[in-house]
Amino acid sequence: MADIKNPRSSDEKVAASTSSPLPADKEALIQTIELLFFAYRDFVSDPDAMLEADGLGRAHHRVVHFVGRHPGITVAELLSILRITKQSLARVLRDLIERDHVEQKTGTRDRRQRHLHLTDSGIDLERRLAVPQHARVARALEEAGPEATATWRKILLALVNEEERTAVETLITNGEVP
Amino acid sequence: MADIKNPRSSDEKVAASTSSPLPADKEALIQTIELLFFAYRDFVSDPDAMLEADGLGRAHHRVVHFVGRHPGITVAELLSILRITKQSLARVLRDLIERDHVEQKTGTRDRRQRHLHLTDSGIDLERRLAVPQHARVARALEEAGPEATATWRKILLALVNEEERTAVETLITNGEVP
DNA sequence: TGAGATATGTCAACATGGCTGACATAAAAA
DNA sequence: TTTTTATGTCAGCCATGTTGACATATCTCA
Numbered sequence: 001m002a003d004i005k006n007p008r009s010s011d012e013k014v015a016a017s018t019s020s021p022l023p024a025d026k027e028a029l030i031q032t033i034e035l036l037f038f039a040y041r042d043f044v045s046d047p048d049a050m051l052e053a054d055g056l057g058r059a060h061h062r063v064v065h066f067v068g069r070h071p072g073i074t075v076a077e078l079l080s081i082l083r084i085t086k087q088s089l090a091r092v093l094r095d096l097i098e099r100d101h102v103e104q105k106t107g108t109r110d111r112r113q114r115h116l117h118l119t120d121s122g123i124d125l126e127r128r129l130a131v132p133q134h135a136r137v138a139r140a141l142e143e144a145g146p147e148a149t150a151t152w153r154k155i156l157l158a159l160v161n162e163e164e165r166t167a168v169e170t171l172i173t174n175g176e177v178p
Numbered sequence: 179m180a181d182i183k184n185p186r187s188s189d190e191k192v193a194a195s196t197s198s199p200l201p202a203d204k205e206a207l208i209q210t211i212e213l214l215f216f217a218y219r220d221f222v223s224d225p226d227a228m229l230e231a232d233g234l235g236r237a238h239h240r241v242v243h244f245v246g247r248h249p250g251i252t253v254a255e256l257l258s259i260l261r262i263t264k265q266s267l268a269r270v271l272r273d274l275i276e277r278d279h280v281e282q283k284t285g286t287r288d289r290r291q292r293h294l295h296l297t298d299s300g301i302d303l304e305r306r307l308a309v310p311q312h313a314r315v316a317r318a319l320e321e322a323g324p325e326a327t328a329t330w331r332k333i334l335l336a337l338v339n340e341e342e343r344t345a346v347e348t349l350i351t352n353g354e355v356p
Numbered sequence: 357t358g359a360g361a362t363a364t365g366t367c368a369a370c371a372t373g374g375c376t377g378a379c380a381t382a383a384a385a386a
Numbered sequence: 387t388t389t390t391t392a393t394g395t396c397a398g399c400c401a402t403g404t405t406g407a408c409a410t411a412t413c414t415c416a
Contacts (some may be wrong), residue, residue, distance in 0.1 A: 029312055030247070032319070032331060034350045037240075039337035040218055041261075057401055062215075069208070075364060083219075088403055090365065112363040112412050134207055140336035141210070144329055151322055151329040153210060158318035159217035172212045237373060253393060266374055268394065290383050290392045 046132035054099075054125070059092045061129055064118065067102060068126040070177055072115040074107075077177040101125055224310035232277075232303070237270045239307055242296065245280055246304040248355055250293040252285070255355040279303055 022030070047061050066081055067073055079086055096102040101122035107113035118126060141148045160168050167178050200208070225239050244259055245251060257267055274280040279300035285291035296304060319326045338346050345356050
């Protein structure tokens with residue numbers, strides 16, 4: 001044990017509870033927040049590892065995901081979902097187009113617009129990235145019991161800024177992109 | 179409405195369900211995953227905005243949080259929690275020490291070690307950053323009902339890699355740092 | 357029709373926060 | 387005394403965000 005080889009003196013404490021004990025509810029809240037930090041880290045770890053092999057990053061995954069889920073999405077719509085600048089998106093999009101994962105089609109009604117689609121290889125990439133992530137979440141929800149999914153959705157939606165909740169709900173359920 | 183000024187032709191669809199409808203459970207799974215993405219984004223947004231005013235970033239918040247929660251933590255222990263390199267940590271730690279938010283104390287038993295503590299100004303910073311984040315999570319859990327907290331913890335813990343679950347549980351509940 | 361607004365792209369520069377590799381020092385452990 | 391450990395530091399690279407400025411094609415409206 002670390003504490004046998006390395007006993008701490010009283011001025012070197014590391015336990016969370018040493019200095020001034022927190023109220024139980026505050027303590028519980030902090031624990032759930034730390035859990036979210038650790039859970040999110042592992043949640044993104046599987047795709048991250050796979051992307052590295054392709055010379056891509058998390059940003060590419062996000063684009064591939066949302067283009068896959070909203071075929072024909074325009075650049076402006078994608079920007080509004082990702083909330084990044086067009087310059088940031090341009091870099092990622094260029095990589096994906098060069099690697100033939102994404103293609104752009106000029107709009108027929110509005111020829112200024114570029115409608116984004118996954119190619120076959122993009123679809124394949126998206127699926128491969130999704131597999132371990134889906135497995136992880138599906139397992140976690142099963143383990144947590146039958147009510148878990150509904151509760152989970154309620155909490156997550158409540159974490160979203162109030163002004164954007166309906167937009168997020170519309171978006172994820174299938175709806176128009178803002 | 180966007181769709182009145184901008185009707186889409188049939189080859190420019192953006193709805194998620196257009197091409198090939200997914201099985202209901204798969205569809206629900208994807209929705210929960212997207213929700214996690216949006217929720218996490220807003221979850222970190224309040225501290226991010228405050229940090230910017232101080233010229234600090236998210237990385238500094240993580241250090242201030244874990245040093246605050248584990249006073250006297252050593253550099254090696256902090257590295258193992260954050261899972262970053264010592265060079266990355268050195269940069270943010272230097273900023274925090276320069277700004278007098280964190281101080282280092284040479285170990286009494288092992289004089290190679292540096293035990294990290296928040297200064298009064300560090301404690302103040304940590305609390306200010308925590309307030310909106312705690313409020314957001316507390317509200318979300320309340321809104322989701324009395325069972326929400328327990329379910330939430332179950333799910334988040336199950337999202338963590340299996341090998342590390344017990345370590346994470348020990349860490350967040352108050353325990354020794356690995 | 358012509359002026360202005362809009363959708364997209366691109367160049368350049370910068371910040372943050374990861375990373376690797378190499379090397380230095382002090383102190384503990386063997 | 388030698389080796390290992392805990393920490394620090396220099397230098398450089400990479401991914402991904404940012405701002406500002408400007409170009410082009412196309413649509414919209416008066």
